[in-house]
Each structure stands twice: as structure tokens, then as C-alpha cells.
Amino acid sequence: MDQKHVCVVGAGISGLRCADVLLSHGFKVTIIEARNRIGGRICQSEGLGYTVDIGPNWIHAWSDSGEPHPIYKLAMDTKTPLHHWNNKQLIFDSDGNKLPDELTERLSTILWEIIEEAFNFSKAAHEKNGGKDIASTDSLQDFIRRRAQDIVSDAKERALLVQMSEMFGAYVGQPVWQQSLRFAWMEECCGGEEMFVSSNYSSILALAAKPALTSATIHLNTRVVGITSHPAASPTSRQLVTVTTDHGQTMSFDEVVVTAPLGWLKKNHSTLFDPPLPPRIRSAISNLSLSQLEKVFFNFPSAFWKTGLPNEDDFPCYTNWLSPTYSASTNPSKWPQEIWDLSSFAQPNRHATILFYLYGDCTRHIVNMINGQTPAEKHRLLDDFFRPYYSLLPGYDAENPNCTPQAILATEWFKDDLCGNASYCNFQVGVEEADKDVLAFREGCVERRLWFCGEHAAPFDECGTVAGAYLSGESVGRRIVDLYKSES
Structure with missing residues (x-):
């Protein structure tokens, strides 16, 4: 099988984890990030005279299944206090x-x-x-x-x-x-x-990002302004997905993973995707609230x-x-x-x-x-x-x-x-099917080789968390790997 090329839009924790999974299975990965750095909302400031996290601060130790949370494990591996x-x-x-x-x-x-x-x-x-x-x-x-x-x-x-x-x-x-x-x-x-x-999240981020920084192609200061994807003619046929950037570049990929925050999707999905996203995903973007x-x-x-x-x-x-x-x-x-x-x-x-x-x-x-x-x-x-x-x-x-x-x-x-002028997804009064909205993001558009991950596509008990974003990227990466295993 020839090497498949996947584009990951966004270098936050979900995109970095997705890239890690794909790279470990022999995929070629290109990450396109609008900021001048990786990490998304995981970032620090020296504004107090010492380094503090201006993004997430908290970590949950254990999941409901009794397993250590992945971010907790990264913290232990990096001896983060x-x-x-x-x-x-x-x-x-x-x-x-x-x-x-x-x-x-x-x-x-x-x-x-x-x-x-x-x-x-x-x-x-x-x-x-x-x-x-x-x-x-x-x-x-x-x-x-x-x-x-x-x-x-x-x-x-x-x-x-x-x-x-x-x-x-x-x-x-x-x-x-x-x-x-x-x-x-x-x-x-x-x-x-x-x-x-x-201390801060910098060591955790560095460990999570190491595979991507080592083996992926990363374009910083580059915004994706268009994604063109059409359903394949048959389950075994493929049609490349085209990505256009604000630098006028046009690149083609076997799969595209969109990790942009929900708030950003709310503002940009109608002009970003050609053809428009399926009604169920558009509905999910509209239904889920922002904190x-x-x-x-x-x-x-x-x-x-x-x-x-x-x-x-x-x-x-x-x-x-x-x-x-x-x-x-x-x-x-x-x-x-x-x-x-x-x-x-x-x-x-x-x-x-x-x-x-x-x-x-x-x-x-x-x-x-x-x-x-x-x-x-x-x-x-x-x-x-x-x-x-x-x-x-x-x-x-x-x-x-x-x-x-x-x-x-x-x-x-x-x-x-770039974070959609908000923090993370939230389930506010009036929402009718928040669980199905999250599931719609998790499902993605497999027939169009278009996937979504981030804290709004996380396991139900992890929505809105760093661990949830990380796990959503891992899930999409594994699903893409399994897709090509089934087609080979």
C-alpha cells in the first residue's frame, strides 16, 4: 500500500495526538496551524514575572473506568508537579x-x-x-x-x-x-x-508534540480558508480532499482532520467547506453552546x-x-x-x-x-x-x-x-440532543474523508477538557488507521 497523506488542521492537543497515532502507523502527516506556535489553548505567559498557564490548569487523575487519564499519565512521565x-x-x-x-x-x-x-x-x-x-x-x-x-x-x-x-x-x-x-x-x-x-503545561505539551515535531510537516502562521471534499463513488474508491490556505496554496490529501475549536467552526463552517457540511453536523455546530x-x-x-x-x-x-x-x-x-x-x-x-x-x-x-x-x-x-x-x-x-x-x-x-472568541463547549438549557450532537462530530464525514476532533468531539464524560481533546484526536487517528486496514 502506498503511503497515505493526512492533513491535520490545527496543532492543538487533539491534532498533535491524532498526528502521533497516524505517524506511528506509517502515514504521512501535514499539520496546518494558524498560530505562530503549536499547542492551541495550551500556552503560557511571563506576565507575572514567572511562567503561568493562561490556558488549562487542571488535571483529573482517573477516569470512571479506573484508568489514569492520559494527561495525568503525561504529567507523571514528565515529572510535572x-x-x-x-x-x-x-x-x-x-x-x-x-x-x-x-x-x-x-x-x-x-x-x-x-x-x-x-x-x-x-x-x-x-x-x-x-x-x-x-x-x-x-x-x-x-x-x-x-x-x-x-x-x-x-x-x-x-x-x-x-x-x-x-x-x-x-x-x-x-x-x-x-x-x-x-x-x-x-x-x-x-x-x-x-x-x-x-508549574505549567509546557513539559506535557512538549512530550505530546514530540512525534509531530520530529516526523510531520508543520506549517505555522497558515490559515485554512477552504476544504473541498466529495463523497467517493464507492466504498473502495478514493477522491482526494483539497485544502486551500490563506497563502494561496492548494494541497491534496487522502484524509483531512479538522481540529478547529467549536467557536471557530460556528463562525467559519459556512464558507470553509465545499460542498457544505451534512445537515446533521451543521446542526451540531449550531446546537452546542460555548462557554x-x-x-x-x-x-x-x-x-x-x-x-x-x-x-x-x-x-x-x-x-x-x-x-x-x-x-x-x-x-x-x-x-x-x-x-x-x-x-x-x-x-x-x-x-x-x-x-x-x-x-x-x-x-x-x-x-x-x-x-x-x-x-x-x-x-x-x-x-x-x-x-x-x-x-x-x-x-x-x-x-x-x-x-x-x-x-x-x-x-x-x-x-x-482563532479559538472562536470562547473557551469550550457547554450544554445549556434549551439544547435537545447534546449527546447526539457530540456523536455527530465524532462520526465525521467518512464518505468525504473528512474528520473532526477536539474537546467538542470527546468522550461524553470528558467534553470541555484537555484529556477529552487528546482522546478525540487519538480516536480519529485510530479510525483512519482501521479504515485503511479494512481497505487493503
Whole structure:
């Protein structure tokens, strides 16, 4: 059999894994990447004075089958340091008062039990009849409200519990009241053991990319502007797929794998593919929603919030400010805020840094506010917005220079056209067949030698994750290998 040539559009983790599988089976692989680097949304910044991930930070250790997640295995192989959080929480109510530790722990336990119950309820409905017993307009927060009414007798505590549920938005990138209950089972990857990469993803990416960097042809700074593919005349015949780039190049391939983010496909599929994609895939592109998740890092001269503690590592890893009413001039919508304490990492990765996660409308507000501003103006705007929250941390003193951030770094994925001005796929209220939409991407257009992979084509319990993107690329690579084995 002559060597088959496959084009992989995009050099993110799914494209790199797909290329690895194909190369290991003797295929010729060309990767076309619009950015000036590989990795897609896995990337770093030196904006704090040290290297931090501005893309993914988290890793899940084990899958539901008990097997180690592939990204966890890569982390182990590269000796990438991972941080296990202490599971302690600090929560401020809407007036900025610290909740008692006992109340915080008790309500948090109840909340996660309800969320787990919602996952199981959603999954059972799916297994019964595709979830049709759950209205498509029913949200995860609707379920939480109903169960809180049954479980929590005190009205004030019940209201606090519902406010605390909004933190789930930072997991899925959109408010909890927009999260589909019918398809909550597809978000269950947010449970289980989670770890944080306390250095950065660069070694993980380097190992995943090594086969492609060694053996594939890679075109950086090159955008694909057209893909022409027609069904073969018979199952055993082949018609080459033509790819056109913004440099005016036209190349032909036996197969083309499109790893572009869902948001990018939403904006470009109608002009990219000739003929248009089949109706079922076009429907999937339209039906699946997008999340908005951004991060803002604050680096201080020292971790003032731990001053005087007998054991600094006992400080809560997570702090949440519930629906703040005390920052009306900067946050009239009362968007809740949360941070993770990065000063709890082991050396040499310990820095006096707190990380805010933003989602939904708050994300769009912050990015629109700072985009295009000078670094100094960004610093001022971000500090003005977030100071009402970090100033409530213990040990804060406005006159103490250790309490003034020396560097602030904010992501701006919302303005990144190549990732579709979004973060990852999300299953929001109103979606009718999210599982079938994901399956449509996974199936691809085999008859047109056109394939799709990425976090939106991942295993159901891994959609929206790095591991999911990696596994989707692996699956497509193996399917192409099997296709040619069956035809030989």
C-alpha cells in the first residue's frame, strides 16, 4: 500500500495526538496551524514575572473506568508537579461578612451532594429515554433549588446554598442557571479527584508534540480558508480532499482532520467547506453552546493573607465572595467572585499569587473593559474591580505595600478569533440532543474523508477538557488507521 497523506488542521492537543497515532502507523502527516506556535489553548505567559498557564490548569487523575487519564499519565512521565488542594474554603456573604467555618463546611457538603444527585438524576433519565422526562428548559440550578427546599429548613441557609451554587459556573464557564439539567450527566467529569499543575503545561505539551515535531510537516502562521471534499463513488474508491490556505496554496490529501475549536467552526463552517457540511453536523455546530471562562492573576510581594498563621498551608485553598452588594460602582450586577490560593504550592513553584476565575457576563465585561488598553491602564482597571474582594482577605492593610499587587495578568480569550472568541463547549438549557450532537462530530464525514476532533468531539464524560481533546484526536487517528486496514 502506498503511503497515505493526512492533513491535520490545527496543532492543538487533539491534532498533535491524532498526528502521533497516524505517524506511528506509517502515514504521512501535514499539520496546518494558524498560530505562530503549536499547542492551541495550551500556552503560557511571563506576565507575572514567572511562567503561568493562561490556558488549562487542571488535571483529573482517573477516569470512571479506573484508568489514569492520559494527561495525568503525561504529567507523571514528565515529572510535572501537581498540587492537591486542602479542600478548605473561605466564604464571604453578600455583605462581605465571613461565614462561620461550620456553616461553610456544612452547606458546601450539602451542595456537592445535591450536584452529585443531579448528575445521577440526569444520567438515569438519559438511560431511560434520552432525558425526555426532563424539560429542556430545566437548569441545574432549578434542581438545586428544589432539593434545597427539601433538605435545608432554614430560609437564610437555603438562600446561601443557592448563592453558593453559582460557583459551578467556573467549572462549566457559564452561569449554573444556564446549565442544562437534561445533560448535566455530561458534565460529571467536574467531579472526582482534581489536581492543579503547579508549574505549567509546557513539559506535557512538549512530550505530546514530540512525534509531530520530529516526523510531520508543520506549517505555522497558515490559515485554512477552504476544504473541498466529495463523497467517493464507492466504498473502495478514493477522491482526494483539497485544502486551500490563506497563502494561496492548494494541497491534496487522502484524509483531512479538522481540529478547529467549536467557536471557530460556528463562525467559519459556512464558507470553509465545499460542498457544505451534512445537515446533521451543521446542526451540531449550531446546537452546542460555548462557554466563556477567563482568569485574572494577582501577584503580591508576599502572601499577606497568611501573615501570622502557625501553619501557612492550613489556609483555605478556595475563597468565594457571594453576590457582593458592597461593590456597586464596579459590579452592579453582583457577579460572585472566587479565587484559588497559588501560594500553597510547594517550592520552587510557590508564589504570592491568587487566581480569580471568571465566567459568563462577568468574563465579557472584564475583557471588554481591558482589551486594547495599555498595560498600566489594564493594571489599574483590574485592581479597581477586584480590590473590594481581595481586600477582605485576612491580613489586608491598605497602607501595607505587601497588600498592593506588583503584577496583574488577565487572559482575553473572548477576543481571540482563532479559538472562536470562547473557551469550550457547554450544554445549556434549551439544547435537545447534546449527546447526539457530540456523536455527530465524532462520526465525521467518512464518505468525504473528512474528520473532526477536539474537546467538542470527546468522550461524553470528558467534553470541555484537555484529556477529552487528546482522546478525540487519538480516536480519529485510530479510525483512519482501521479504515485503511479494512481497505487493503
